[in-house]
Amino acid sequence: MSHTPGVRQAQKLRTRQALLDAALTLLEHQSLSSLGLREVTRNAGVTPTAFYRHFDGMAALGVALVEEALGSLHGMIGAVLADTGDSEERLDRSVELIARHVAARPAHFRFIAREQHGGVGPVREAIAAQVRAFTEEVAAAVATEPESAGWDRPDLLMLAGLYVDHMVLTASALLDAAGPEEEREVVRTARRRLRLVTLGRAHWLDG
Amino acid sequence: MSHTPGVRQAQKLRTRQALLDAALTLLEHQSLSSLGLREVTRNAGVTPTAFYRHFDGMAALGVALVEEALGSLHGMIGAVLADTGDSEERLDRSVELIARHVAARPAHFRFIAREQHGGVGPVREAIAAQVRAFTEEVAAAVATEPESAGWDRPDLLMLAGLYVDHMVLTASALLDAAGPEEEREVVRTARRRLRLVTLGRAHWLDG
DNA sequence: CCGGTCGGAGAACAGTTGTTTACTGAATGG
DNA sequence: CCATTCAGTAAACAACTGTTCTCCGACCGG
Numbered sequence: 290m291s292h293t294p295g296v297r298q299a300q301k302l303r304t305r306q307a308l309l310d311a312a313l314t315l316l317e318h319q320s321l322s323s324l325g326l327r328e329v330t331r332n333a334g335v336t337p338t339a340f341y342r343h344f345d346g347m348a349a350l351g352v353a354l355v356e357e358a359l360g361s362l363h364g365m366i367g368a369v370l371a372d373t374g375d376s377e378e379r380l381d382r383s384v385e386l387i388a389r390h391v392a393a394r395p396a397h398f399r400f401i402a403r404e405q406h407g408g409v410g411p412v413r414e415a416i417a418a419q420v421r422a423f424t425e426e427v428a429a430a431v432a433t434e435p436e437s438a439g440w441d442r443p444d445l446l447m448l449a450g451l452y453v454d455h456m457v458l459t460a461s462a463l464l465d466a467a468g469p470e471e472e473r474e475v476v477r478t479a480r481r482r483l484r485l486v487t488l489g490r491a492h493w494l495d496g
Numbered sequence: 497m498s499h500t501p502g503v504r505q506a507q508k509l510r511t512r513q514a515l516l517d518a519a520l521t522l523l524e525h526q527s528l529s530s531l532g533l534r535e536v537t538r539n540a541g542v543t544p545t546a547f548y549r550h551f552d553g554m555a556a557l558g559v560a561l562v563e564e565a566l567g568s569l570h571g572m573i574g575a576v577l578a579d580t581g582d583s584e585e586r587l588d589r590s591v592e593l594i595a596r597h598v599a600a601r602p603a604h605f606r607f608i609a610r611e612q613h614g615g616v617g618p619v620r621e622a623i624a625a626q627v628r629a630f631t632e633e634v635a636a637a638v639a640t641e642p643e644s645a646g647w648d649r650p651d652l653l654m655l656a657g658l659y660v661d662h663m664v665l666t667a668s669a670l671l672d673a674a675g676p677e678e679e680r681e682v683v684r685t686a687r688r689r690l691r692l693v694t695l696g697r698a699h700w701l702d703g
Numbered sequence: 704c705c706g707g708t709c710g711g712a713g714a715a716c717a718g719t720t721g722t723t724t725a726c727t728g729a730a731t732g733g
Numbered sequence: 734c735c736a737t738t739c740a741g742t743a744a745a746c747a748a749c750t751g752t753t754c755t756c757c758g759a760c761c762g763g
Binding site for chain 3: 504507508511542543545546549550
Binding site: 322465484488492 | 525526527529530609610612613614615624651654655657658661665668672685688689691692693694695696697698699700702
């Protein structure tokens, strides 16, 4: 079938990316439901009609942004959790992974935090699907650890969900942090919370 | 000073409430930043100009809605946590309290969940302030329990924050639940999570 | 009873919105 | 080389937006 990218499709992709970038920039200070189609095309240097060559509407663009933000993260948390080292080390590394990703692409994560419970249904569902997928990945990684011996699947999913929700909360808190010192405070608290969860996990099957 | 409400101020309050109610209804399917002033007044049976007699703009109305949603909850969680009974009982009761409140006023909680990270700054800040206040209340309640002996203030706040964030997440999950059976599943998972946290708490000072 | 207060109505303002229609011109692939 | 595909343009559409100004008339305190 089609092999080389072709000048045409390359240009199309460039325009599409310009739309996504323009939208993401504008979304830093507002939410998707209040973002206008014309506003986006204006900031992308394109006419409003060109928008429809790439997306059905703003909701579709939102879903594409979800993919762009979260798609690259798959497997990473699982990999970190699967690494060797004691639990303390592992949780330190996962918190750091989040912090680094949030610092690297703040706009993407702000978008996710904002639209996770936002007013645009399809986008909410797309985010929920990604979060579910992460939970499954974390559950699979956690299941292989020796500390998880004797755990049934519902409990494993509960624990994984706790981890994932915690990561999302941490990302959100990092974005709301005012300065570097507040960011460090957020990271410190996040680590303490994870430690407490890990402690509870160690004694889950005691009683 | 002024004693009787007066026919005038009573009518004013009724209109104000009509605006708040209309807004809350419309906010079920969209977010505040996409909510139009005219849309609200139309649904409230009032002319657009009348809006300005009550609020500076939509942001101010949003802040008022935050107060309406969260103002009545102060002291309640603290009271539940201060009640007698073992920790298992107490956390069961607090999860139930949340579930009951969410079921009683779903629209309010949906609004809070949606705007907590939404696009309207003043509303975000109002919610953050309320959440901070709750955290302080919970920390104060938790501090009086015998299980908290030897805990310093940062750790207490960390634990209280964990509880509060968990409550918000639970409320959110309940709203997203499809049916009654899914709601029960959410409540069950929430209880298990709380139990794990309580376990970690019990062994916090072990090492 | 009466003059002032003030919640609400009505009309008009200039902008902006999403979407449709018809069209242009360059890359495409046989 | 030539007919076709198709990303992007241009213009027009009716509908809506927030805000300002002027005015009305019912409640108010004295």
